[in-house]
Amino acid sequence: METADLSHHISRRFNEDLEKVRNQVLAMGGFVEQQLARAVTALVEGDSELGQAVAHDDYQVNRMEVSIDEECSRILATRAPAASDLRLIVAIIKAITDLERMGDECEKIGYIASRLATQERPVDKYREVKHLGRVVQTMVHDALDAFARMDPEAALNVARKDRLVDEEYEAIQRQSITFMMEDPRTIRRAIDVMWVVRALERIGDHAKNICEYVIYMVHGKDVRHLRIEDVETELHEQKGAG
């Protein structure tokens, strides 16, 4: 396992630095998870104050990104890591960008939620959005778990779920179009809901990206822009060869 690899550095400080920065990334991930949960709750329960709080708290995500980025630059400059350590740092730099974007999407959902809270709520009480939110939240959670455990199998499982999110997204889009055609007065709200669903779908994509970094970290293979099936066969081939 990767954590075992981390433990045989001559310099103990280097180890500690790597562990620290990894924990910081996961703490940032935890905060983003909470932001996402609060943003979805604000929308579904029509809590305007909560929505505004989510939008306000995004500055903390940005601050964490800057601080981790600096730490990574420092490690690259002073320790010149190689092999799996280098991959870890590269993956972390990429992962925090994705986490920061997730934070931005949460901020967007927070804003829209606080605006929608003042309007009449639809009959279905955003059930579809709530469900999509649940799926995306689980994805983010599992992606970060895979990152913490350096578990490429779990990462693959999460990446597979992204297709489900895309399907849900399509379905809600179609539904919204139907609503808009039936009653033009709902267009404004339907457009706002579309923005939220779009943001959730983007968060799902970012979670998938994090999973790709986990695979990159463990196997040293770049699996971006590949179809899930190809990734699977490639990984199994590698396993067979290794």
Next chain:
Amino acid sequence: MNDLLRGWGFVVSRVLAALVAGAILGAIAGHVWWGVAGTLVVYLGLQLRELWQLDDWLRHRNRRDPPDAGGLWGEIVSLVARLHRRKQFHKQRTLALFRELRRSTALMPDGVVALNAAHEIVWFNRKAGEMLGLRRKVDFGINIASLLRAPEFVRYLAAGQYTASVLVRPRIGEATCFEMQGVPYGEGQMFLLVRDVTRQVQLETMRKDFVANASHELRSPLTVIAGYLEAFAGDTDLPVDLRAPMLEMRRQAERMTAIITDLLELSRLEASDEQVVGAPIDIEALLSLMRKDVAARDDTRAVEVQLESPHDLMGDQGLIHSAFWNLLDNAVKYTPAGAKIVLRWWTDEAGCHFSVIDAGGGISAEHLPRLTERFYRVDPGRARATGGSGLGLAIVRHVMQRHGGELQIESIEGQGSIFTCHFPPLRLVHQNVAIDTDTRYPLTITD
């Protein structure tokens, strides 16, 4: 000791006897020293054989019986064998104890996770695995905060203050709520106790919701009743003998409205534990306004404002006004007509402070700790006459909690009371005060 001497004496005498015998044999053969040397060679050979057997046994002592050696070697072998048996016995006992311990913790109703100084998971019981979704073996050596990423838990671990516990909702979107408490031991290691408090938290939420809903539902009918009572009270055709009861009914309706308003405010305050951020509050303006409000209502009690600092307070304007007003209102109610009430604002290195000092009847010491409880009455008869809701100080306490501060009550019976709100230093808003205006402070505002 005697055994040792006897053993060694026997060995030494035997060696000497053998050497003498060798020397004699050598003398017979014509070479004394050859005889001595031959004896020594034979002796050395015998010793090496014994040593070989001992070494062989020590290397495979778990599978073989000790060698059958006599003399000094026999002594050593039996000593080693005894040591070995004793060690074996202790090992078995420790192992059994450890297994017992592991079996019993595995069945504990609460989750237990053992962490090392770096907060990495060393071990956890079955319950903790189920509750927190940890995987045996796989998760050993992983930092607990990497898997339990709830920000409040991460903050709790980082703060290292394990006297309190922390409430964590590990699964997003579910009501599940765990109470986690760190129990440090040794050099930085600790046990993390995990308890499922979902039910308690739900009950507490239900209670709060009930109070909020009940107050809300009571308000509308009460508004109707109060409205009619007001209309009747103004009716000049009302028979004289009904006027007094009508007035009393109106007063009681007003009191009920006050109680319900306070209950709603309390439940709003209780809805969250999060610290209020707020904005800078102009203390001078706030206190002057409160002074005027009292003057407009009742001119027999003088309110004096003592501003000892130009700095302002960071907080929620509405909540702070409500808290300060409640304290002043209490002071007005319990101060005899014509007496003076002082509002004091000052800052020091411990933060900023607001005091209401009255020269009322004071409160005896036994009541002080319970004063901020809801509906707690020092004198039940008197409270009804003044028309308070009995929730004022509870509101003040909650407002202070939300601002990271606390309420302090000092009182001497017969002399008066001092209610002080202490705010932490980070609530202080420093004003850039020009040198010439600095002489304004301390500033006293009276009539």
